[in-house]
Amino acid sequence: MSNPRNLLVAKASALLGFLVLVTCSYYLRSEVLALSHIKFSADELRAANQLKDRRESYPDRVKQHESALKQYELELKHYQEMRDLFENDYDEYVKRIKDKFQPPHPPGKPNKPDPPEVADQFYEINAEFRARKNRYFRTTSQLNWVACLAALMVVGGLLYLLMFDANGQRWHYLVALVISFVFLIGPAFHSIISGIIGFLKEPGVY
Numbered sequence: 001m002s003n004p005r006n007l008l009v010a011k012a013s014a015l016l017g018f019l020v021l022v023t024c025s026y027y028l029r030s031e032v033l034a035l036s037h038i039k040f041s042a043d044e045l046r047a048a049n050q051l052k053d054r055r056e057s058y059p060d061r062v063k064q065h066e067s068a069l070k071q072y073e074l075e076l077k078h079y080q081e082m083r084d085l086f087e088n089d090y091d092e093y094v095k096r097i098k099d100k101f102q103p104p105h106p107p108g109k110p111n112k113p114d115p116p117e118v119a120d121q122f123y124e125i126n127a128e129f130r131a132r133k134n135r136y137f138r139t140t141s142q143l144n145w146v147a148c149l150a151a152l153m154v155v156g157g158l159l160y161l162l163m164f165d166a167n168g169q170r171w172h173y174l175v176a177l178v179i180s181f182v183f184l185i186g187p188a189f190h191s192i193i194s195g196i197i198g199f200l201k202e203p204g205v206y
Contacts, residue, residue: 006160006164007160007161007164007165009157010156010157010158010160010161010164010165011157011161012157013153013154013156013157014153014154014156014157014158014161014176015157016150016153017149017150017151017152017153017154017157018150018154018176018180020146020147020149020150020153021147021150021151021154021180024143024146024147024150027143028140031132031136034132035129035132035133035136038125038128038129038132038203039129039201039203041125041203042122042125042126042129042203043203045118045121045122045125046122049114049118053112057112082096122203125203126203129203151180154177154180155177155180158173158176158177158180159177161173162174162177
């Protein structure tokens with residue numbers, strides 16, 4: 001049977017280490033959320049700019065619709081003429097096909113250049129994303145040793161309690177140890193989060 005003071009120290013060590021590990025895990029999650037927010041802010045800016053351009057181009061799109069209707073009428077007339085020739089004057093129909101006669105098409109619309117301030121915003125978001133991603137891996141490399149010390153405190157404290165706390169409910173310690181390994185100490189959780197951040201691509205720029 002162990003000294004009650006040692007048991008108290010082991011419990012405090014395990015509890016403190018567990019809290020530090022939980023804090024580290026939430027820091028990792030917050031970084032994933034922050035990077036995702038930066039990435040989606042670029043999508044929001046792009047969508048807002050496209051919506052603004054679409055609203056401004058409404059009069060031009062009305063004219064394009066009118067031109068498209070006229071083009072449709074020309075093509076429909078051409079189709080009806082070719083159908084009548086096919087049914088009534090096959091030789092002329094063949095001649096028209098050989099001449100590759102087609103109704104004229106309307107001119108294509110040029111692409112509007114994006115304003116420089118919008119492009120600058122995209123470059124700023126891109127640079128912020130890259131800096132945040134680099135800071136994450138730099139900070140995590142230091143935080144890893146803090147998490148290592150906390151993991152040693154959790155494992156050491158729980159193992160001490162499992163072996164020497166004869167009057168305690170040891171299955172509680174065993175469950176806490178398993179949960180700690182699966183969700184906090186084991187490499188799977190942190191590797192998945194680091195992998196997600198590593199594979200996140202920076203927002204595109206114009």
